[in-house]
Amino acid sequence: MSEEQRRQLQQQLWNIANALRGKMNADEFRDYILGFIFYKYLSEKIARFGDEVLEADKLKFTDLDEATEEGLAMVEAVREAAVQELGYFLKPSELFHSLAQRGTNRLDAGGNGESFNFILGDLARILKNIEQSTLGTDSADDFSNLFEDLDLTSSKLGATEKAKNDLVAKVLSHLDKIDFNLSDTNADVLGDAYEYLIGEFAAGAGKKAGEFYTPQPVSTLLAKLVTIGRTKLKSAYDPTCGSGSLLLRVKREAHGVDKIYGQELNRTTYNLARMNMILHGVHYSDFDIRQEDTLEHPQHLGLQFQAIVANPPFSAHWSASPLFMNDDRFSQYGRLAPAKKADFAFVQHMLSHLADDGTMAVVLPHGVLFRGAAEGVIRRYLIEKMNCLDAVIGLPANIFYGTGIPTCVLVFKRCRKNPDDVLFVDASQHFDKVKTQNVMRPEHIKKIIAAYKARKDEEKYSRVASLKEIAENDYNLNIPRYVETFEAEEPIDLEAVAAELTKLEEESRKTDETIAAFCRELGITPPFKA
Structure with missing residues (x-):
């Protein structure tokens, strides 16, 4: 990824963050947007890892059908490997892309562009499941209550449940369109973008x-x-x-x-x-x-x-x-x-x-x-x-x-x-x-x-x-x-200053005389004594 593409990614994420902000102050909306980005990252990481586990079977993790016995067996195999290697797990139906798609309905040309399905309950459950997937493992302390600051019931997201849901679904939809480029293992693109956002939030947090x-x-x-x-x-x-x-x-x-x-x-x-x-x-x-x-x-x-x-x-x-x-x-x-x-x-x-x-x-x-x-x-x-x-x-x-x-x-x-x-x-x-x-x-x-x-x-x-x-x-x-930083000022020539003042005084006197002469010609009293 080029430096220009890197900057564009950072700006995209910042624009999405500002769309979410509304009336929230910087440190409040920071918790939401960074939490959502983190959820997307965990999802893409699991999807890539699942594909590697299933490569021998020529299967894709996102294609697994959780409603079938065979699909569930494959999901369980990935889960065991993922918890040991990555420390957490998400099912295909719990991935960011899947939820973002469920949240958004695209309307036809006769509609107004898009509407949103209710996904707040699913999102809360999924975030909780990420934490619970680590229970009893070595990674439990690192994931415990990790999403507790994403309060999806907060009135800061909207006055009604529909308003809250529409805002969150809209943000997830926008984030879903961004490629975090996790396939490039030599570039910490998302990490840099995350750092950029943290810095921008800090600049506005006083x-x-x-x-x-x-x-x-x-x-x-x-x-x-x-x-x-x-x-x-x-x-x-x-x-x-x-x-x-x-x-x-x-x-x-x-x-x-x-x-x-x-x-x-x-x-x-x-x-x-x-x-x-x-x-x-x-x-x-x-x-x-x-x-x-x-x-x-x-x-x-x-x-x-x-x-x-x-x-x-x-x-x-x-x-x-x-x-x-x-x-x-x-x-x-x-x-x-x-x-x-x-x-x-x-x-x-x-x-x-x-x-x-x-x-x-x-x-x-x-x-x-x-x-x-x-x-x-x-x-x-x-x-x-x-x-x-x-x-x-x-x-x-x-x-x-x-x-x-x-x-x-x-x-x-x-x-x-x-x-x-x-x-x-x-x-x-x-x-x-x-x-x-x-x-x-x-x-x-x-x-x-x-x-x-x-x-x-x-x-x-x-x-x-x-x-x-x-x-x-x-x-x-x-x-x-210990370190002398005193800057000596230029010496002042007092005689030169005095001479300059005398010269200015003489020029001022001559100017006053000229003005007084003009006033006499016009028959008016000079504004000063000549």
């Missing part, structure tokens, strides 16, 4: 966008930082994984990750992350994403990861319970992160999971670089005792959806190649302005990565600071302390 999406340039930067020098990762982890886009970017940059781990607090976003993984071709056995509060109820204790990335909620609240002083994640630091600023609590949690040969990159607000009290104590311990901070990278302001604050990326390693210093990069002025948003382009990311690899001083951009200098600054990591 502050809520930060709950589920990290802008692609930031994801790319973090992914590149943790995969430098690696072509394959054993494991990758994101403790606040949102829609999973950041983890998928790591997988892409590393050309493969054996196992992906994540945790997400928001139930709806957790469902979206699992869909995103499956839709990008990540086998159910190759990801482990849990739904819980990462700080209060961590789900992957005892595991170590080669790559850790995160864009935690900035300055989030947490309990900061004194009981956590007995938690191995926090006990060694002597202080807990403030209850109203959990930024360092996320850092401590992530470091407890970082493997000795691993790299960790996390996006945080600038306050973590210089705030005192408990945060100052934790920051000093990270640098002085653990010596695991490898780099501090300042990003442009206004690059995240829902907040315009400037942010930074902290890079950590347990076993550092440069244990005597920390690299500081000020990339805050390297961006393009796009409408109301600042955007980092590939060339901006490339420059950051080059600076991280080179680890050299570059005027007004990067500097390698010794641990001694950082200690002398009382472990304050504020970037301007």
